[in-house]
Amino acid sequence: MTNPDVSEQEAVARYRAELRTVGRSQRLAGFVLVVLGAIAVWTATYAGAAAPTVQWAGYAALAIGWALMLAAIFLRTRYHRRRLREGL
Secondary structure (H helix, E strand, O other): OOOOOOOOOEEEEOOHHHHHHHOHHHHHHHHOOOOHHHHHHHHHOOOOOHHHHHHHHHHHHHHHHHOOOOHHHHHHHHHHHHHHHOOO
């Protein structure tokens, strides 16, 4: 890895595209879990006798989804700091 070149707009665009790929699978999985968890919590009232189980599963999906999204943010920030530190 080399220090990102920020002197040209094309280089900045390439570096941003590179940063978007870091932690992408974690972000997408987290987003899907958050959406599914929100749907499960919202529709738990219609689940009848299984409502508490559906609601707890929804809360678990929300918690795991947010944890994955935060982990992806952490990975991207760490990658960016490493890239910038190489030039020093």
